[in-house]
Amino acid sequence: MKLTNEAKRDILDFVLGQVADIADIEYQKRVWIRGEGPEVDDFDETACHFLHEGGGVLEKYTEFEITESQYQQLKNLRDEFRIFADKNDFPEEFIDTPEWAKIMNLAKDVLKAFNYSKK
Numbered sequence: 529m530k531l532t533n534e535a536k537r538d539i540l541d542f543v544l545g546q547v548a549d550i551a552d553i554e555y556q557k558r559v560w561i562r563g564e565g566p567e568v569d570d571f572d573e574t575a576c577h578f579l580h581e582g583g584g585v586l587e588k589y590t591e592f593e594i595t596e597s598q599y600q601q602l603k604n605l606r607d608e609f610r611i612f613a614d615k616n617d618f619p620e621e622f623i624d625t626p627e628w629a630k631i632m633n634l635a636k637d638v639l640k641a642f643n644y645s646k647k
Contacts, residue, residue, distance in 0.1 A: 536592050543585050544639065546578040547605065548646040551635035553623065560619045575613040582606050601641045605634040 531539070549555055549569070558564045560571050585592050586606060589599045612631055616622045639645070 531591070539581060540585060540592050540594075543578065543582045543602075544642055544644045545646055546574055546582070547602075547635045547638050548644065549574050550578065550605075550609065551632050551639055552646075553632060556619055556623060561623065571613075571617070571619045575609070579606065579610060579613070598638075598641045601634075601638045605631075605638050608634055 549559075555567075556571075559567045559569050560574075582602065583606065585594070586599065586603055589602075594602070609631055612622075612627060616628075622628045
């Protein structure tokens with residue numbers, strides 16, 4: 529199935545929205561840990577969405593009109609995030625660790641590369 533340009537934009541926007549959540553410690557504390565809305569989300573859901581949809585974007589990045597530099601940054605985040613998520617389940621336990629700070633910084637770099645800010 530061939531995606532329309534609008535569908536590609538929507539998918540990339542969704543992935544970058546997940547990256548924005550990964551980059552935002554205040555969001556994580558409010559939504560993932562304290563469960564305060566209006567968003568309904570948790571670390572596992574973010575991980576599943578980012579790894580699944582992000583993997584699809586990376587697999588066909590030229591179709592999404594992503595530059596080589598953007599691809600490398602998104603791939604680096606995905607690879608590091610996957611390793612981290614495989615070892616960590618509970619944000620309460622990792623949110624203030626240097627390892628999570630590294631992931632958040634990689635996410636911030638991706639957002640800069642795409643000139644993205646969450647709506």
